[in-house]
Amino acid sequence: MVQAVLFDLDETLLDRSRSVRLFLQDQHARWPGAWAHVPVETLQARFWELDAFGYVHKSIVYRQLLEEFDVRELSAESLIDEYYSRCNRFAQGFPGLVETLATLRERGLKLGIVTNGLTEMQSLGISVLGLTDLVDAVLISEAEGLRKPDPALFHLAAERLGVPANRCLFVGDHPRNDIDGARQAGMKTVWFPNSVAWIEELKPADHEIQSLPELLHLL
Template sequence: MIRAVIFDLDGTLLNRDVSLKKFVEDQYERCKQAFRHIHKNTYIDRFIELDARGYVWKDNVYQQLIDEFRIEGLTWKELLDDYIHHFPFHCTPFDNVENTLQRLSEDNLSLGMITNGFEVFQMNNLKALGIAPFFQSILVSEREGIKKPNPEIFRRSAEFLGFSTRECLFIGDHPENDVKAAKAVGMTTVWKKDSFWDEVDADFIIEDLSCMPAIVQSINEKEGKEDGF
């Protein structure tokens, strides 16, 4: 039986691609004096390229941007601080995030989250989305001292929620860090489809989060019948 649903954040609940583009556009406008010699689209496109879908931390991104574009008047540390404080204002959820979390909670499922990243930054993003109260457990890699795909962080999430890994379903967008890693510890897996990746070996593949309550219900009904209930 599935008793807990554990979510990834970026690319699963948070539409990071949309959020990042909104932030970079806003930063360009607010820092236009320092960026006046750079075309807006050039700055945005290069930032997104260097960001590598969030797998390159922004200290490196900004140092590279300052070097390439010969930006004066702002240091990379000032730009990084601007990112940390202003990104949450642009956090954009995927469709049906709040409704899905509400439905799962009403179905008496415990909800958890595992996200790689820095604790204050990720918690501020969660607060911006307004969904933190839905979760009984939120594990952020910086605070935990381990990150996905380390199997321990998945086991730890299940333990905090009070269930075995086989009673947990994990949903994420990354084939290795999310799906493969969760499957390795015995969790049922859902891949939230991302056009950046090819098809992956998940138990379920979805495009919209609104499918989640029905998936959990179908699993539990099937297992109930097999157990003779």
């Protein structure tokens, strides 16, 4: 029997596409002179292409954007700092997020979040999404000194929840970092495909969902 559900954050609970679009709208508006010749939609579209679902470092993304759009008034460093400190102020959840987690908790399941990223940025996202009091444990790679797909991070999450790994269900969008990592730690897995395509060499997840509320039927 499943006793705990663990979630990845970006592109699993947090809809990064919508969140980043809103953040870029804000970033564009904050520097109207510098971006005057670049429509906000163009900035959003090119950022999204270069960013590759968040897996390309922002220093590369912003340097490229400034060069391509010939923006001289801004430095990549200041824009990167803004990204880290402000992006998750605009965090948007996938439909049914809070209701689904609240219902799982009412059913007596322990809940946790395991995310690769910076402590301050990811904590802000979790808080803006209204999840701080809805989960029992949050593990952020920077704070823990471990990164997914290292099974040690998944084991640590299970330990924090006081549930054996084989009684945990892990929900994530990344085939290797989330699904394969959790499987190697002995957890059951649910793939919520929102970003990268399945990696053929990996063993498939136990389940696949197209929306968060579908979890309520699985458990």
